[in-house]
Amino acid sequence: MHSNKYIFCLDFRVRDYECDLQGIVNNANYLHYLEHTRHEFLLSKGISFSDLHNEGTDLIIVRIEIDYKFPLRSKDTFKVCLNVRKEGNVRIAFEQDIFRLPDYKHIVHAVVMGAATKNGRPVSPEFVLKKLKLPD
Amino acid sequence: MHSNKYIFCLDFRVRDYECDLQGIVNNANYLHYLEHTRHEFLLSKGISFSDLHNEGTDLIIVRIEIDYKFPLRSKDTFKVCLNVRKEGNVRIAFEQDIFRLPDYKHIVHAVVMGAATKNGRPVSPEFVLKKLKLPD
Amino acid sequence: MHSNKYIFCLDFRVRDYECDLQGIVNNANYLHYLEHTRHEFLLSKGISFSDLHNEGTDLIIVRIEIDYKFPLRSKDTFKVCLNVRKEGNVRIAFEQDIFRLPDYKHIVHAVVMGAATKNGRPVSPEFVLKKLKLPD
Amino acid sequence: MHSNKYIFCLDFRVRDYECDLQGIVNNANYLHYLEHTRHEFLLSKGISFSDLHNEGTDLIIVRIEIDYKFPLRSKDTFKVCLNVRKEGNVRIAFEQDIFRLPDYKHIVHAVVMGAATKNGRPVSPEFVLKKLKLPD
Numbered sequence: 001m002h003s004n005k006y007i008f009c010l011d012f013r014v015r016d017y018e019c020d021l022q023g024i025v026n027n028a029n030y031l032h033y034l035e036h037t038r039h040e041f042l043l044s045k046g047i048s049f050s051d052l053h054n055e056g057t058d059l060i061i062v063r064i065e066i067d068y069k070f071p072l073r074s075k076d077t078f079k080v081c082l083n084v085r086k087e088g089n090v091r092i093a094f095e096q097d098i099f100r101l102p103d104y105k106h107i108v109h110a111v112v113m114g115a116a117t118k119n120g121r122p123v124s125p126e127f128v129l130k131k132l133k134l135p136d
Numbered sequence: 137m138h139s140n141k142y143i144f145c146l147d148f149r150v151r152d153y154e155c156d157l158q159g160i161v162n163n164a165n166y167l168h169y170l171e172h173t174r175h176e177f178l179l180s181k182g183i184s185f186s187d188l189h190n191e192g193t194d195l196i197i198v199r200i201e202i203d204y205k206f207p208l209r210s211k212d213t214f215k216v217c218l219n220v221r222k223e224g225n226v227r228i229a230f231e232q233d234i235f236r237l238p239d240y241k242h243i244v245h246a247v248v249m250g251a252a253t254k255n256g257r258p259v260s261p262e263f264v265l266k267k268l269k270l271p272d
Numbered sequence: 273m274h275s276n277k278y279i280f281c282l283d284f285r286v287r288d289y290e291c292d293l294q295g296i297v298n299n300a301n302y303l304h305y306l307e308h309t310r311h312e313f314l315l316s317k318g319i320s321f322s323d324l325h326n327e328g329t330d331l332i333i334v335r336i337e338i339d340y341k342f343p344l345r346s347k348d349t350f351k352v353c354l355n356v357r358k359e360g361n362v363r364i365a366f367e368q369d370i371f372r373l374p375d376y377k378h379i380v381h382a383v384v385m386g387a388a389t390k391n392g393r394p395v396s397p398e399f400v401l402k403k404l405k406l407p408d
Numbered sequence: 409m410h411s412n413k414y415i416f417c418l419d420f421r422v423r424d425y426e427c428d429l430q431g432i433v434n435n436a437n438y439l440h441y442l443e444h445t446r447h448e449f450l451l452s453k454g455i456s457f458s459d460l461h462n463e464g465t466d467l468i469i470v471r472i473e474i475d476y477k478f479p480l481r482s483k484d485t486f487k488v489c490l491n492v493r494k495e496g497n498v499r500i501a502f503e504q505d506i507f508r509l510p511d512y513k514h515i516v517h518a519v520v521m522g523a524a525t526k527n528g529r530p531v532s533p534e535f536v537l538k539k540l541k542l543p544d
Contacts, residue, residue: 210322
């Protein structure tokens with residue numbers, strides 16, 4: 001794995017409460033890691049998920065495909081990376097990977113499809129794509 | 137324990153993801169059980185936490201004291217009970233207990249202090265107390 | 273939608289803490305709903321996720337595909353349903369749907385792929401399939 | 409506030425999923441912040457919560473008092489600090505504070521009482537106190 005394949009990465013540490021009775025991070029918590037990384041990426045581009053919401057625009061998730069390749073455990077540190085592309089006219093696709101540190105063991109691969117709504121109605125996400133400098 | 141000591145009780149089942157790597161419900165999740173029970177109690181009195189928020193009024197928590205007497209585990213069912221009283225001029229105190237079923241083992245005792253804000257500023261919670269038919 | 277298409281369904285109520293700042297249930301929490309339904313289904317067949325873990329056998333998730341069709345909000349009640357089938361030699365596939373009540377609005381469709389490990393190594397999930405009376 | 413009053417501090421960033429429909433961090437999530445800070449502190453002293461569990465010893469929480477002074481919101485960064493002392497013969501008391509950064513606004517004050525069990529029975533936490541170099 002090469003970090004430079006990705007446009008954004010964020011480092012994390014497993015928190016013990018994220019592990020379930022099997023002693024591994026619960027499957028739902030990986031979605032939290034993926035989301036937090038997307039939101040920090042958007043912030044780095046001047047797009048605030050919470051400010052957008054307060055202005056009536058919501059970025060929403062319409063589909064997730066996630067492969068759990070190897071579990072994270074207590075004390076693990078890891079890196080969540082992403083790439084982003086336009087998908088058709090109304091969707092933004094985030095390609096995301098999680099790697100354990102320092103051995104870059106591949107933990108999760110996911111494709112997360114987002115869309116935008118304005119006052120509850122679907123709108124083109126072109127305002128996001130423009131800030132990301134992706135072709136709209 | 138006698139359920140009739142309380143003005144409201146709600147039954148739950150432990151969900152496995154609420155247990156942490158010790159195999160017991162994580163300490164933070166009991167606050168979730170307590171909150172959900174308060175909100176269902178308020179709803180039963182015609183008070184919606186989410187509707188209030190949309191109208192600019194927020195019920196907030198200012199202090200919690202919680203004693204963890206015995207842990208809940210996978211497959212446990214349990215009952216969360218509450219009483220409520222006015223506390224001074226600006227606070228509402230919820231006295232809450234959690235009992236495992238069917239043996240009524242005492243799991244948690246908590247006192248949760250709430251207050252109200254309107255557009256971010258403290259206000260008297262008398263509108264809540266009136267609906268609860270508590271003296272304001 | 274017809275509930276009789278499914279072999280197991282479980283009713284839920286949204287808990288306010290499951291909603292995020294957009295006022296809708298956070299995307300990760302649907303995985304919690306799906307998991308709790310699977311575990312209650314397995315329990316109804318005499319298979320305990322936590323007992324299995326204590327005996328050294330873990331049921332794990334290897335892949336999830338989830339379509340978010342419409343969001344759940346505060347005060348919503350909903351039904352989570354499932355079917356299950358063998359998938360190749362080492363996987364169990366759960367087909368799961370979430371419907372809002374009482375209008376049966378389709379909220380989520382998901383396919384959840386499970387597998388089994390014994391002391392950390394992959395094993396055939398035939399012991400599960402037998403209890404479920406699925407052909408192994 | 410002076411960081412040098414504390415023996416350990418850890419920096420965090422609010423993750424959007426930790427905020428509830430009021431747009432503020434949900435009351436239960438502060439317990440997660442406090443726990444993660446305690447566990448990282450213990451690790452820094454060579455004590456692993458998860459390793460201890462695997463050896464049959466559990467550090468458990470018996471009581472929490474928490475004052476919520478001011479809420480955290482999306483995009484906030486903050487510092488969680490702690491001091492620790494022996495409390496009677498069987499308890500360890502963590503004094504914990506949360507401060508928003510960079511203004512050191514006081515967010516939460518908490519006292520968290522811990523104890524130890526060995527194979528499910530209460531034991532003296534002296535082995536912890538020794539590693540912490542606290543008088544036992």
